[in-house]
Amino acid sequence: MEAIITVVGFLGAGKTTLLKYLMTNYINKGWNPFIILNDYENANLDAQQFIDQIEPKQIRALSGSCICCSGINELRDQVNRIPERTNGITLIEANGTSDACSLMSFLGVGLNDRFLPPIQISVVDLKNWQKRGEHNELEANQIQVSSLIVLTHTENIPSNRLTLVIKELNKLNPLAETMRMEEIDIYLIPKLSPSKNKAQKFEHLKSHWSSCSVDLPKLPNSNCIYDICSTLPKTILRVKGCTRIGNEEEYTYFERTPDGKVSIRPFNGLPITGAKLLTIGPGSDPKLLEKAIKNSLLQQDKVRN
Structure with a gap:
């Protein structure tokens, strides 16, 4: 069965960097990834930055709608149309304003039986975590049903800042593993189980921006x-x-x-x-x-x- 890995995180946290890291490592290890990118405006700009490593037919760009709600049917249809491949794995990057909890509750419904239940990875910008002002609630929402939390922008971060952020992440999602990108074992990611963590209530419309x-x-x-x-x-x-x-x-x-x-x-x-x-x-x-x-x-x- 094929694993589906959904990468979420706040705008600028480093989702695309993580996606490229995962894609490159899977390709180098003989896997056959399929990439889906979502953005409010022109996801094709990001998609074209992958085609030097992956064939265009193995990447899809979904623009103009949010895959956590209005775009979920299109996303599900795209996933179900992915051709079967040897050593296949599907990597999805959600836009930076996605209601990550809603996305996971909707995505797993109606997928073909050849896919495993979707797994979510959250990308957390260590430097700017919970410094988003009125958008802190959305950023916190984006880690609560993830099975793995990946820390980015870790350079020159004081140890007390690292300790504080990890403590806050563990409080919001005590069931997730937390690590830096270079610590990821790509063989273990497809074996992760969907999170059973109970998410805090979130007003969905707060994730919808112009x-x-x-x-x-x-x-x-x-x-x-x-x-x-x-x-x-x-x-x-x-x-x-x-x-x-x-x-x-x-x-x-x-x-x-x-x-x-x-x-x-x-x-x-x-x-x-x-x-x-x-x-x-x-x-x-x-x-x-x-x-x-x-x-x-x-x-x-x-x-x-």
Whole structure:
């Protein structure tokens, strides 16, 4: 029977990094993974970053709906249509605002008999755990029915912070194992059992945020990216984009995580939806994004002149 592993966690916690880590290790050990990615806006941007290691037919991107509720039927249908493979394993990345408890209660209903009951892994950003203000309740929800909790952003973290976070995690989910990514034994993950931990009551609509995207023109230099990211308000928890820079032929991908950190890296291939700027979080509005782009271009014109 084939294991289904669902990766959940707050925006920017490191879910995609963990998914790539698991996928790479399973491929290297002779497994045959199938990947499903979910995001409010343009999941294809993330999906294309996997195709240098996995065939496009073995990855699916689900955009525009949340798989913990309105998108659950689409997710279930996608899982049931996954072809049987030798040493198959299915890896699902939920969007960062998912109601993880609802997701697990719905996903296991109506799956084909060849699949094992779904297992959930939570990714916890050690540095920013429970520093989300009004979103702390959602972040806490995302670890309560997981069988494994993976700690990320562990560099230069004081020992007392590590002790505090692990204590809080154990209080919310005493049945889950907690470890760093490098400590994971990939052979044990498919053998994990679904969590029997009782989750605290959570108002589902708190996980539903606004999101939007707009076309992004070619930018004269990378300073425009930093201008755009700094202009957009902090209420917008995730900023992502993909476009060309200057005279470069290849595309560049960038993102701003909830803590305000901006990262820029090469994009793998051509974005099938074209160059885009997208945001997730309260305050997301196409006019706001267009204004941020326009202002960044004007600022760079002033610098050049």
